[in-house]
Amino acid sequence: MTIDTDRVRQTLVQLFETPSYARAEAGVAAVVSARLAELGLAVESDDCHLRIGGDCGNLLSRVPGTADGPTLLFNSHLDTVEPTDGLRLTIEEDAIRTDGTTVLGGDDKAGVAAILCGVEAVLRAGLPHPPLELLFTVQEEIGLFGAKAVDPAWLAAKVGFVLDHGVPVGQMVVSAPSQTTHEIVFRGRAAHAGVEPEKGINAIACAADAIGRLHQGRIDHETTCNVGVISGGRATNIVPEECRLKAEVRSRDQAKLEAQVAHLRECCEAAAEAFGCELRFGREEAYRAFRIDPDEPVGRLAAAGVRAAGLEPAWADGGGGSDANVFCAAGPRCVVMACGEREVHTHREYVLVSDVVAAARVVAGIITAAAM
Ligand SMILES: [Zn+2]
Numbered sequence: 001m002t003i004d005t006d007r008v009r010q011t012l013v014q015l016f017e018t019p020s021y022a023r024a025e026a027g028v029a030a031v032v033s034a035r036l037a038e039l040g041l042a043v044e045s046d047d048c049h050l051r052i053g054g055d056c057g058n059l060l061s062r063v064p065g066t067a068d069g070p071t072l073l074f075n076s077h078l079d080t081v082e083p084t085d086g087l088r089l090t091i092e093e094d095a096i097r098t099d100g101t102t103v104l105g106g107d108d109k110a111g112v113a114a115i116l117c118g119v120e121a122v123l124r125a126g127l128p129h130p131p132l133e134l135l136f137t138v139q140e141e142i143g144l145f146g147a148k149a150v151d152p153a154w155l156a157a158k159v160g161f162v163l164d165h166g167v168p169v170g171q172m173v174v175s176a177p178s179q180t181t182h183e184i185v186f187r188g189r190a191a192h193a194g195v196e197p198e199k200g201i202n203a204i205a206c207a208a209d210a211i212g213r214l215h216q217g218r219i220d221h222e223t224t225c226n227v228g229v230i231s232g233g234r235a236t237n238i239v240p241e242e243c244r245l246k247a248e249v250r251s252r253d254q255a256k257l258e259a260q261v262a263h264l265r266e267c268c269e270a271a272a273e274a275f276g277c278e279l280r281f282g283r284e285e286a287y288r289a290f291r292i293d294p295d296e297p298v299g300r301l302a303a304a305g306v307r308a309a310g311l312e313p314a315w316a317d318g319g320g321g322s323d324a325n326v327f328c329a330a331g332p333r334c335v336v337m338a339c340g341e342r343e344v345h346t347h348r349e350y351v352l353v354s355d356v357v358a359a360a361r362v363v364a365g366i367i368t369a370a371a372m
Helices: 007-018 027-039 106-126 147-151 204-214 256-277 297-308 321-329 353-370
Strands: 059-063 072-077 087-090 095-098 132-137 160-165 171-176 180-185 217-220 223-234 242-251 278-281 284-287 312-318 333-340 350-352
Touching: 007 027, 007 087, 007 095, 007 106, 007 160, 007 204, 007 297, 007 353, 027 059, 027 106, 027 132, 072 106, 072 147, 072 321, 106 160, 106 350, 106 353, 147 297, 160 297, 160 353, 171 297, 171 321, 180 204, 180 256, 180 312, 204 223, 204 242, 223 256, 223 284, 242 256, 256 278, 284 321, 297 333, 297 353, 321 333, 333 353, 350 353
Parallel strands: 072 132, 072 160, 160 333, 171 312
Antiparallel strands: 059 132, 087 095, 095 350, 171 333, 180 242, 180 278, 180 284, 217 223, 223 242
């Protein structure tokens, strides 16, 4: 399958030049919709922004099949991290980067470009293909909110490919951890620190005691825990009444995650008890773990697509969350595919057009491999 390099470069540049912070994706959504319209494809939106905020919802384009085969989902997210204000591109022979004062937004515009260009190549070549669902989500970077807002009944696909991973193209992420985040508040009693400290209950000391009891860092090869934020107190002459911690737990094994969360809570409860503090222990589920077996249908299709693109399939375990965590929990089984993002979330970020061309070839490869 030939992918036109100039077309990919032009697509990337247009996407990069259209800002798309989370909750402000309407501009880039219009660019994507226009590209799909050029292919005669309709685009629908779930208007999830009316519930979760922002200026546009998730976009879905259904491509009717011309051959038998499973409906395939392809997904990338439309939003990028900040900053891209004043973005100035440096376009070299293969690399596209910024002037170093902003991020590029290759996460996840490299994925968006790979899907657009890969599908376009298949359709323009008139190759037989199964039904496709092209889903472009909003608000991934700030908590997978767009993907979480997707009604599973909106999608017919049982297998999916999330293009949102770095290099080398051909690498497939088949597992990712669960993550919980915890806001923990210790409430003691304020008192004058010089005059009558014995009337106070020092919430900072209580939080410190809890942290001292806690096993954190790497718990085992697939479980981690981190207290990342601590705040509290007003002045040196006041026994601090309140101290807040923010912590997270991750594991690729749900039972281990629950055990570590229980340990975290026990440490906080023991310290609160010892100091006579009141404790508020919050828990939010950031995302759920998933694991794909390379031998299940979506794994085999992903590998077939990589091979069809002339690349060597490689499986990898992921350490972070993506929209795939959300889809795997309730919707289609998804593999996360490399699409050429490099040094993401930094000002050194860049993409090689040749990587995105290869990722588009993988998309086209999956589609043609699935056609029966
Ligand atoms: Zn991403």
